[in-house]
Amino acid sequence: MSEFTWQEPESLEEVLAILARGQADTRLVAGGTALGLMIQQDLLSPGPLVSLRKLRHEFGGVVRQEDGTIHIGALATLRELERSEPLNRWAPVLITALGHIANPRIRNMATIGGHLAYAEPHLDLPPVLLAMGASVRVRSLEGERWIALSELLQGYYSTTLEPGELLLEVAFPQQTSVSQGSYVRYTASSSDDWPMLGLASFVESDGGAVKDIRLVVSGICPAPTRLSAVEELLCSEKLSLSLIDEAARMAAGQFEVFDDIRGSAWYKKEILQVLIRRVLKRLTSL
């Protein structure tokens, strides 16, 4: 563990001012669950650590705006979200995914902003949020901007956040009442393992035809990846078992997958196809 300093700014302006000083190894601490481990394991030697603890009340909570978009403050803890009644109505799939993350002790500390800015490829919420069309609002001393989640997450621990920018909230449209959604995580080891593969799906179908579909895969790729070509294929003709099989095969062909301790490339592709077939059959009641 290396030397670091600890600051607890009182306001957003103060945080942004610290970030604007441009010291590259400055790190923000929200829940600290991932950062703490990385420091402990010597994967990261941060300089100044800046706690966001005192901003928690200002940038937490869940609201639904009149246009139907759901806004979640970046400092809301995963446990708060998991227990949020309104969120359960507006985004039930997100609640399912929240229940899979680590354990309640971690979820009590970890925040959704930290979860997204961490950009670890096996995390559970990014594929779901990406499938729901989420964006994040970020701010620096220069101003504010919205970034689509698909653009924010670039790969292993890598985001398009600029130095000086702070992630303030995540927003996404409410799941429509006609769409069916699911999040499946597949672990090849203990049930609390990182998912070898995650699949978030939302389908709106109408008497055998798919009207709208979102499929997002995580875990086997550096960042959650939307299967646009597969989605197009599934919307192109009447849904059938053979079309689903074709879609599953096509999905497996879209990734360059590598062997790791959780499975070989072959196995990951097999599981991707199994999960796609199962999820589509279930969501479309085929």
Added chain:
Amino acid sequence: MDKSEKQDNSGRKGRPVIGTSPPRMEAAAKVSGKAQYTDDLPFTHLLYGALVRSTIPHGRLRRIDSSAVEQLPGIVRVITGEDLLPHLADPYYGPAFRDRPVLTADRIRHVGEPLAVVVAESSRMARQGARQVQVDYQELPAVFDVMEAIRPDAPIIHDRIRPSGSFADLKNLLPREQSNIALHYKLRHGNIEEGFASADRIFEDVFSTAPVAAIPLELLVSVASTEASGKVNIWSATQCPLFVRSEVAHVLGVPEDQVRVHVPNLGGGFGNKIYVKLEILAAVLAGLLSQPVKLSLELDEHVHFVTSQAAPVLSLRTGVSKEGRILARECTIFWDCGAYAEIGPRIAQKSACVAAGPYDIPNVHIDSSLVYTNNIPGEAVRGFGVPDAVWPGEVQMDIIARAMGWDPLQFRKQNLLVEGKVHATGQTLDSTPLEKVLDSLSGRIGWSGSGSRQSQGRPGRRRGKGVALGLKPVLTPTESCALISMAADASVKLYTSTVEMGQGAHTCLRQMVAEALALPQEKVSVVGPDTDVTPFDQLSVGSRSTFHMGNAVLRAAEEIRKQLISHVSREWGVPGEALDLREGRVIHREEDSRAIPYSEVIRQIDPMPEGSLMGRGSYIPEYTSPDPETGQSERVAVFWFGGGSAVEIEVDPETGKVKILKLVTVGEVGKAINPVSVRTQLSGAAIMRLGHSLFEACRFDGGQMVNNTLSDYKVPTFLDVPQVMETEYIELKHPEGPFGAKGVGETGTFALSPAIANALYDAVGVWVKDLPLTPEKVLRAIRDLEAK
């Protein structure tokens, strides 16, 4: 839980305490966080050491440059293997062979090998310093595969092997020079050629197992401090305080009375804390620096010390008659010892001897070779290699039965080693009711005997059942000693070096003392391991403590009893046989009214108010060393203990994932002293083995363990525990056991892996022969089957 298992802490009113389940003595302290572990102990002027470790698997140490590190704030000293040499009488240690340097000064044999230690004022500074020490290596060709390591052109890992002479049971096993085969154990029983010649059908299969970790909550930690006289005190997370004392004394070249080893609460052992780990280094450092020094490992370091010794190659050849008798079985095992022998020789011998299974087989041939490689040194993990040795034989039992159209359970039964039959080692089995274990397993799992695939359950899933059985000889010969003192108020102290590591040993021993002296358990307290205080005990491993320490405790109690009775006998003028102990008093068996409390007897014996009685007991069983050429002996072990598992599983044939719906664990234990402890030992061992069977494996790349954190090395969680778990213990008193008890700590691990593999075949028709049974391996096997 039946009636006898109700937790009962009430004072005994003459009722027996054996067979009841009082709560653990240490439970309140542990759950309230008050229990102190080695890492919690306060020391003044404590220094912290962090190890500098090799990043290469094989080579020579050219130079260690610590000049920059020594300038850092808080760094006290950087000490290399070279620096240590003048202070060590023997720079090598090891329980079987003295092949492991305290800190290497020259040759490096595995990734993670300690090269130097950075001592600092804080643990953080020490670790930070250790990362910055510069090491210059000369790399040598490394070998990681056992079959490559035994080739004539393989790099030789040890030029010379020196037996340590510590073990009576290993005296006959000599290492081979100029070869990576550290040891070759042979068992020859009957005439193997004739056996195969008379067989109607011969089956050949090759299996493998992977190294696994145990991961106790408390990792390795030791503190040492030197007194002004030079005497060294060590506080350590160890299962073997007496061995640590003698090994530290040997390596330092000091008398054993100048080394004192204390063992506070232990946060789990599982074989991770046997023999010597960090203690020698801590002791040397404390002496060199004249300040207490603590060494403690992080998980990634801990697993570089203590992964299990795996058997990458287990070949089996079995000949059967068409009537269903096993006529011959030949087993060839290659164990991956890793870079240093550690406990490997014992595993290669004691565990391999059960590889032919718990069966009555007239002709058996076992060759078990321990092979040095540049992998992390292998160690014992719960079961001491027996789960690895049981695995191939018990899967092949099902392979044979299925191929011949027999019921696998019936096939086992008709070949079973029942009472009075001779095991392949030459020992006649007694007090080991294996048939009852099989009956219990088959009843509880609902064995139908059909042997047909079962497809009920969720659509798209397939179900199957599997049973397997294992047998282990307890480590023999080992010695235990105990002291009991009874104070003038008749309160009793038991002095024992048995380490309480969560297994409930102290509670169990206290029950024995209370029963033997007819006292309520609350009158008995236990003084745990402190080598200046508690008498000799070899080690707390291998399911041996209840039996061996139990016997020593009973002998010590008997001495107290004799003193009480002989005094009263003289006073009353009645023969000793007419007297007995009951409810804290010496009583006359015939005349109810005649009774005298112990405290009064003691006052009569010793008029001083602070007088007390002492009882000593020691126990070492008989043993006949096996013939080095044939492995034959009439008494390999003082007792054998059997255990079996039965599972019902559900397989997802599209993913290969195995879900255990029901898990039954049955052990035959002699007598359950504390039934709740016995059951939790059985279920705990089973859950541990569940991970080892289904997904746990240490994975290596060039000798470096790549999944060395809990993010990547996963162990079972509550969500992985089967919804239905049943345990049963079979009681048949062992004539030499304390109250008839044997051991139980490892029993639940013996046969779970093959039971699952057998159920897998029952469900989907594939044999997976290498552990762990990951979904990927299962799916590949299913695909291979479909392709045929």
